[in-house]
Amino acid sequence: MKLTGELLIGAASVPATAGTMKALDPATGEHLEPDFAFGGAAEADRALRLADEAFDSYSHTGLAERAAFLDLVADKLEAVKGELAARASLETGLPAAQFEGEITRSAATFRKFAVVVRQGRFLQATVDPAQPDRQPTPRMDHRLQKVPLGPVVIFGASNFPVSYSVAGGDTASALASGSPVVVKAHNAHPGTSEIQGRVIQEAVAESGLHEGVFSLIRGAGNEIGEALVDHPLVRAVTFTGSEGGGMALYRRAQQRPDPIPVFTEMTSVNPTFVLPGALAARGAEIGAGIASRAQYNVGQACLKPAILLAVDGPGFEELRAAAIAEVEKTAARTMLTPAIHDTYVRNVQRLEENGATRIGAGPTPVRGWDGQSLLYETTGEQVLAEPSLREEVFGPSVLLVRVTDVEQLLAVARAFRGQLSATMHAEPSDRAAALRLLPILERRTGRIVVNAFSMPQEVSYGTVHTGPFPATSDSRFTSVGMNAIDRFLRPVTYQGFPDDLLPEPLREGNPLHVWRLVDGEPTRD
CATH class of the missing domain: 3.40.605.10 (Aldehyde Dehydrogenase; Chain A, domain 1)
Incomplete structure (x- = not known):
């Protein structure tokens, strides 16, 4: 063409x-x-x-x-x-x-x-x-x-x-x-x-x-x-x-x-919460998985898992090491536009200025608009104190948050604004904590993922890609x-219409055989 x-x-x-x-x-x-x-x-x-x-x-x-x-x-x-x-x-x-x-x-x-x-x-x-x-x-x-x-x-x-x-x-x-x-x-x-x-x-x-x-x-x-x-x-x-x-x-x-x-x-940071049982059982797998998915599209994706929160304890060091290893092997790649690249550079500087420490970095960029893969770490206390750490960084970076216990994890969860998705990794032993976290996430997102990752997303009848402000309006x-x-739809009622003036889906006999609610009962008749 x-x-x-x-x-x-x-x-x-x-x-x-x-x-x-x-x-x-x-x-x-x-x-x-x-x-x-x-x-x-x-x-x-x-x-x-x-x-x-x-x-x-x-x-x-x-x-x-x-x-x-x-x-x-x-x-x-x-x-x-x-x-x-x-x-x-x-x-x-x-x-x-x-x-x-x-x-x-x-x-x-x-x-x-x-x-x-x-x-x-x-x-x-x-x-x-x-x-x-x-x-x-x-x-x-x-x-x-x-x-x-x-x-x-x-x-x-x-x-x-x-x-x-x-x-x-x-x-x-x-x-x-x-x-x-x-x-x-x-x-x-x-x-x-x-x-x-x-x-x-x-x-x-x-x-x-x-x-x-x-x-x-x-x-x-x-x-x-x-x-x-x-x-x-x-x-x-x-x-x-x-x-x-x-x-x-x-x-x-x-x-x-x-x-x-x-x-x-x-805007969305799609936070991922790792509960203690899941962290102990598969911390390394989760750390590598998050870091890998955060690099998709050079981190320029609305569902990028940008913030990973885990309770300090068994499995945390394994998660941390696996995330570092994944980031360090990911080469810098060209970002979509010079403006997006420049904004990414400014935003990772913002992380550093507000209490995040760089703990992992991919190979040095070789071209002017390459986005370098980066991993930062901070504490739950710092995230609670500094709202800018909870804001989106559009590009290939991840923020790892070390929280002291489940109570602090829940407090950080409550501090987030609206999100497109939120993820929870949990084992059967985490059920009590998961039940406490779930209503917090329901109030802040339209999609909750368990024991998987926020990306990829299906396009299906059950898909929801929305969330409270500022994720969407x-x-x-x-x-x-x-x-x-x-x-793009609104309801219209047709009252007292002769059959030949009605839209086809509403006519007697249901000529298109679409599902209808007739006197409150679903039917195709």
Whole structure:
């Protein structure tokens, strides 16, 4: 696929109106061809007006038709897997093989959402039949289903150029809901974004859908992002990135004349708690496992296990030594952007300035934007006293916390803010401590892992990728897994309707055979 660098607004390829940029190969420092177009408020307006025009028809597509469109996107993603992975590798410095897996995951996500759409359970179809003879007052017929919100703006992420970007889970779930999508591509990987954008654009055309179902735009600075969030036709926004960036968008959306939801995924250290029995039984295994998983994507992952807490006692020294050995053998690798690298350097300095001691380091970096693997150690007392030690360090570092006893472990657990995940390693002998820790973690995260690690994460019906602030801006909704579709839906009740005016899932006889709640009982009849 030839890259042109143009914006994709509906079916059109649009040249630059607000300057251009070139992609950067962070491994070499070289710029990559071609020039990529920037747009501004006018392009945002054009994309969103098309999305609004598309909404009535796309939101009323049949379930089978919408599912077939999602399957087609998956097919097309897999057809360009080699090309897409190669370009993503150039723009990130990460291995192409890693991106082949990420592309496979994204295609699988689209296919799973196609299944969700065909099944129709996401509609939560509900039928309360009329009761004309009910006393003292009759009941009219009430039927409910979820409907899509409207045009959705998606801000692509820097760290996963496919699965959290143009063809990622946000796009798949929004399209599955029946909401048209406008993606604001991340400038760290513009070529990777264009390939994905053209795949979706082609699928829209081949499916006979309105061109406004999908657009891809790009811009410099904050202007285009602000124009997207402010636009009166936008009904929801998603964002993956820093707490500062996410909250700026969230606050802006709340200041609109008609506030809209902004679903953010922002910051998390994904603490791992090792209880005494587990530490004594397998301290070395846990230490090596945490240190290894913290290096994935050069530590640039939202689920990186960044803080490891263990009670000082049998197994602690083995855990510590294994973590040091794992970190020391991990070579420095290129980070995604110069800005991310520089922030990493500043943040590990912050750890050192606030009571953390460096106890392990990988080989010295050989390139300017390489992230060195680092292991720090501190005490539970220091973590309680210094909140900055509980903050995210985006990059390949781990903080080991030596706590005095279970009581201090629980106190440190209570000090954490909201997290995307939390992990507990426990043996049967740890049951009493685990039962005390569990409610503390339930209040602070949406995903609790036992005797495994926070990475990797499945994309499934039971997946939750959310947590109380600042992990996300709304812990009631997940950004990963099949329930991610719920972000883009709202309920509508149809009261007293003749059957031929009802949406198909609510009609008598259930012509689509979707699961429905009829007088409180689940049925497909």
